[in-house]
Amino acid sequence: MTTADVVVDATGFDLDAARRRCAQFRRRILEISQTVPALHIGGAFSSTEIVDLCFHGLMRHDDTGESPDTFLMSKGHGCMIMYAVLEARGTLPREELERFCTSEGILGIHPDYGVPGVEASTGALGHGLSMSLGMAYANRSSGVDGNVYCVVSDGELQEGSTWEAILMAASLDVSNLVLFVDNNDFQSLGRTSITHPAFYPVGEKLSAFGWETVEIDGHDSAGMFAAVQNRKGDKPFAVVAKTIKGKGVSYMEDQAIWHYRAPNEEEYAQALRELAEVEK
Amino acid sequence: MRNAFSEALYESATANPDIYVIVADISPAGSMMKFQEEYPERFINVGVAEQVMTGMAAGLALKGKQPFTYTIATFTLYRPFEMVRDDLCYQNMPVTIVGMGAGVVYSGLGGTHQTLEDVAVASAVPNMRVIAPCDPEELRDAVAYCATQRDGPVYLRIGKAGEPVFSDNAEEPWEFGKLRYLKRGEDVCVLTYGPITKRAFELAERLETEHGQSVSVVSAHTIKPLDDTGVREALHRHKQVVVLEEHVPHGGLSSRVKEIAWDSKALCGLHSFTLGDRFRHFYGTYDELLDENGLSVERMFAIMSAELA
Known part of the structure; x- marks a missing residue:
C-alpha cells in the first residue's frame, strides 16, 4: 500500500488540535534544550506527529488515563518527545522534566523502564521491536485486547535483530502490533539514501516479510491515523513514515548537526517564533 | 538433563x-x-x-x-x-x-x-x-x-543427556543459594557443579580408598549468588579444599572460592582443577576432552596425593 492507496477517513481525529499539540511539544523540548544540550532534538522532532498520534489518536484511555494499549519508543534517543507527551498527559510530573539529566532526576537521555509511562528501557538500537512483539504476543495469547505501538528509527532497520522480529511477527500473525518507522533518512554519518542506498525501498521489504505496510508522510497526523484505522488487521502493520529530521524549525530541518546540538539564544528565539506561527 | x-x-x-x-x-x-x-x-x-x-x-x-x-x-x-x-x-x-x-x-x-x-x-x-x-x-x-x-x-x-543422579543421599534438600552436601566427610572437600560432579565422586572415592581420607562432595549449584557462609565453613572445616569445574580458570567458582578464602583468612590447602585458558581443536568424546584439558581423575588424584603425602 502506498500513500496514494490510503483512504483518508480521519473521522474523529482533530487535526488542528494535533497540530497545536505538536507545536507545544516541540516548544517544550526546545525550552529544556536551553539547560541540557544533549537532547537529540532532530530525531525527537521527526517523531513528534507519530508519538502524538499514538497517545492522542490510536491508544485507548479510560477516565483514569489507563490504557490497554502499549507504547514503546524503540528509538530511545528520540525520547524527549515521549517525555513531553507524558508530561502533557500528567503521567510525568513537570518537575521531572525540569530535572532532566540531573543527579536529582529520573529522566535520562534514553528511557528507563520503571519511569512512569515508560514501558521498556531502550536506547541500544534494535531491541524495541522484539520486546514489542513479546508484549503483543502476551496480550493475544492471554485474550487481552491490547495493541502495541512501536516506533523505530530507520537506522534500527540496519540491525539484524529488528529483521528477526519482523520475520517472527509475521510468522506468528501478531496483528495487534503496529510499527512506525521514523524514516527521516538520517543517521550519524550521513543521509541513509546516500550511505546505504540498498536500504530502500523500505516498505517493499516489510511487505515481502509478510507485513501489511503503508508508506506515508510522517508529519501528516490525519493520514497516518486513517492508515492505521483502515488497515486490514490480519497481519502486523507497518507505517513507513517519511519524516524530516528536525521538522518544525526551518534551520534544523534535514541538518544532521541537530542530532547533537542545542540552539543558542538567537536560534532559540527564532525557533519559538516559527512554532508560534504554527500554533495560531 | x-x-x-x-x-x-x-x-x-x-x-x-x-x-x-x-x-x-x-x-x-x-x-x-x-x-x-x-x-x-x-x-x-x-x-x-x-x-x-x-x-x-x-x-x-x-x-x-x-x-x-x-x-x-x-x-x-x-x-x-x-x-x-x-x-x-x-x-x-x-x-x-x-x-x-x-x-x-x-x-x-x-x-x-x-x-x-x-x-x-x-x-x-x-x-x-x-x-x-x-x-x-x-x-x-x-x-x-x-x-x-x-x-x-x-x-x-545444564548438561545434555545421560547424566547419572548424585543427589540421592544428599543431607539437605536443594535450596537456591545454598551449598548442598551430596556426601559429607571430614578431611577433603570437593566443591563442584554441573555434570562434572561425576568426576568429583570418582576423585573422592580414590582419595578415600587409597589414602583413607574422609571426603565431602558439595554441589555449588548456585554459583551466583554463591553461598558465602557455606564456602567459608567448607574452607574452615576441611584440611584440603578442591574446586572442580568445567570452565576456564577465571570468573567461575574457583575464582570466587579463592576470593572468599583470602577474605576469610582460610588456612586449608586450596586447589582448583579447571579447563585451561585456551581453545582446543579436539574432536574426541566428552570424557576424552576433559582428560585432554587436565581434568582426568588420574591427574587430579596424583596432584592431591602429593599434597596429602
Whole structure:
C-alpha cells in the first residue's frame, strides 16, 4: 500500500488540535534544550506527529488515563518527545522534566523502564521491536485486547535483530502490533539514501516479510491515523513514515548537526517564533 | 538433563499459565512435545533467531509472564548477549535463560558449540543469577524454583543427556543459594557443579580408598549468588579444599572460592582443577576432552596425593 492507496477517513481525529499539540511539544523540548544540550532534538522532532498520534489518536484511555494499549519508543534517543507527551498527559510530573539529566532526576537521555509511562528501557538500537512483539504476543495469547505501538528509527532497520522480529511477527500473525518507522533518512554519518542506498525501498521489504505496510508522510497526523484505522488487521502493520529530521524549525530541518546540538539564544528565539506561527 | 528439564517444565507449566517457552530451533524431546501439544500458544519456536527469542521473552515478562528461553548454551547466552544484558538484566525481568549442553559436552562439535566461559560472562552482569545443577534431580528443583521466582533473570546451565543422579543421599534438600552436601566427610572437600560432579565422586572415592581420607562432595549449584557462609565453613572445616569445574580458570567458582578464602583468612590447602585458558581443536568424546584439558581423575588424584603425602 502506498500513500496514494490510503483512504483518508480521519473521522474523529482533530487535526488542528494535533497540530497545536505538536507545536507545544516541540516548544517544550526546545525550552529544556536551553539547560541540557544533549537532547537529540532532530530525531525527537521527526517523531513528534507519530508519538502524538499514538497517545492522542490510536491508544485507548479510560477516565483514569489507563490504557490497554502499549507504547514503546524503540528509538530511545528520540525520547524527549515521549517525555513531553507524558508530561502533557500528567503521567510525568513537570518537575521531572525540569530535572532532566540531573543527579536529582529520573529522566535520562534514553528511557528507563520503571519511569512512569515508560514501558521498556531502550536506547541500544534494535531491541524495541522484539520486546514489542513479546508484549503483543502476551496480550493475544492471554485474550487481552491490547495493541502495541512501536516506533523505530530507520537506522534500527540496519540491525539484524529488528529483521528477526519482523520475520517472527509475521510468522506468528501478531496483528495487534503496529510499527512506525521514523524514516527521516538520517543517521550519524550521513543521509541513509546516500550511505546505504540498498536500504530502500523500505516498505517493499516489510511487505515481502509478510507485513501489511503503508508508506506515508510522517508529519501528516490525519493520514497516518486513517492508515492505521483502515488497515486490514490480519497481519502486523507497518507505517513507513517519511519524516524530516528536525521538522518544525526551518534551520534544523534535514541538518544532521541537530542530532547533537542545542540552539543558542538567537536560534532559540527564532525557533519559538516559527512554532508560534504554527500554533495560531 | 534435557528430559528432566522438559518434564519439570511441563509440570510447572500445568500449574502456572504464565509460563512460556521460547526455543531457537532446538527443543528437548519427550515432555516438551506434550507441552507444545497441550499449550501451543505458550510454546514458541522462533527458528534460528536468538535475538528475537530473548527480546520476546523480555516483552512477555514485561506483560507479567514467566518465560524460559532454550537452546544450546552458546546460542542462548552469547549470540543475544546484549539482549540478555539490557532487556533481561538491566530491566530485571524474571526470565530463565536455559543453556543446554553447557561446558564442553558438545565435544565433537568443536569450540563454536562449547561454553568455556559462560559462568564468568553471566555472573559479570548485575541482577543475573547463575544456577548449574549437578544432576537431573537438582535440575527438577531448579526448574521449580525458576518457574515461580519473580526476582529477576536466571542463567540455568545444564548438561545434555545421560547424566547419572548424585543427589540421592544428599543431607539437605536443594535450596537456591545454598551449598548442598551430596556426601559429607571430614578431611577433603570437593566443591563442584554441573555434570562434572561425576568426576568429583570418582576423585573422592580414590582419595578415600587409597589414602583413607574422609571426603565431602558439595554441589555449588548456585554459583551466583554463591553461598558465602557455606564456602567459608567448607574452607574452615576441611584440611584440603578442591574446586572442580568445567570452565576456564577465571570468573567461575574457583575464582570466587579463592576470593572468599583470602577474605576469610582460610588456612586449608586450596586447589582448583579447571579447563585451561585456551581453545582446543579436539574432536574426541566428552570424557576424552576433559582428560585432554587436565581434568582426568588420574591427574587430579596424583596432584592431591602429593599434597596429602
